[in-house]
Amino acid sequence: MKKAEMIAIPQVSSMVVVAAVTAMLSCCITQTAFAHTAPHMTPFSSYRYNVPNATIQLSDHKTKSLWLAAINKWNGTHAFTFKIVKSGAQIHADSFSSLSKTYSTTTGITYSKICGSQLLSAHVRLNNASLGKYKYTTAQRTNVAEHELGHAMGLLHNPNAKSVMYYKNRYVSIQPVDVSAIQKDYRFLEFSDTFGSSPVQEHTFYDPVTPQKATIQADSLNVLTHSTTHIDFTKVNPGK
Numbered sequence: 001m002k003k004a005e006m007i008a009i010p011q012v013s014s015m016v017v018v019a020a021v022t023a024m025l026s027c028c029i030t031q032t033a034f035a036h037t038a039p040h041m042t043p044f045s046s047y048r049y050n051v052p053n054a055t056i057q058l059s060d061h062k063t064k065s066l067w068l069a070a071i072n073k074w075n076g077t078h079a080f081t082f083k084i085v086k087s088g089a090q091i092h093a094d095s096f097s098s099l100s101k102t103y104s105t106t107t108g109i110t111y112s113k114i115c116g117s118q119l120l121s122a123h124v125r126l127n128n129a130s131l132g133k134y135k136y137t138t139a140q141r142t143n144v145a146e147h148e149l150g151h152a153m154g155l156l157h158n159p160n161a162k163s164v165m166y167y168k169n170r171y172v173s174i175q176p177v178d179v180s181a182i183q184k185d186y187r188f189l190e191f192s193d194t195f196g197s198s199p200v201q202e203h204t205f206y207d208p209v210t211p212q213k214a215t216i217q218a219d220s221l222n223v224l225t226h227s228t229t230h231i232d233f234t235k236v237n238p239g240k
């Protein structure tokens with residue numbers, strides 16, 4: 001155990017520093033020295049599970065298949081393993097439906113409980129109402145579920161859109177930059193929490209809607225263009 005503690009101390013320090021630096025420089029991260037090392041590596045929080053696996057409970061029939069698809073996707077990366085159990089899980093995955101002012105533009109939420117550098121548990125939720133209102137496809141809803149599971153493992157938002165952890169991700173599944181972040185931060189198989197006496201804190205992510213890409217709008221534009229052309233033609237030829 002002593003050995004594990006000795007290994008853990010520098011890792012915790014580096015994670016805290018990376019998280020702090022990333023938060024400060026997130027807007028200009030691609031223009032700094034990081035650009036030559038890992039420009040779009042998905043940032044990791046200062047907390048994680050003891051090992052790169054966690055139990056998860058799916059208690060909601062409406063979204064069970066979405067969560068299963070997202071779990072299979074992450075498990076397929078072999079960077080982290082979610083084990084489905086029926087009770088007493090570290091992670092609870094379900095959904096709710098609300099278009100109230102607070103949630104109308106929220107697709108997914110992750111509530112994490114943390115003690116020092118130790119991730120204790122997480123509750124990941126999809127908002128069926130906003131996903132329906134903004135016409136998210138099954139694949140896009142799965143992307144949102146993958147995003148929430150990313151938070152449940154300790155990932156933060158990636159300022160780059162080519163990451164499942166882009167803050168309002170809709171179109172992108174798990175990318176190498178996301179897998180690398182998990183591999184890097186869970187590289188020590190055993191992780192001993194050096195802040196065991198810290199109070200339990202909560203960290204919540206509210207992930208916003210991304211409106212649908214404008215395929216329908218583009219069609220409307222074509223119709224408008226045609227009719228405008230027709231009207232112009234009429235004007236240019238005022239019935240000579």
Ligand SMILES: [Zn+2]
Nearest residue numbers: 167205206207
């Ligand atoms: Zn998020």
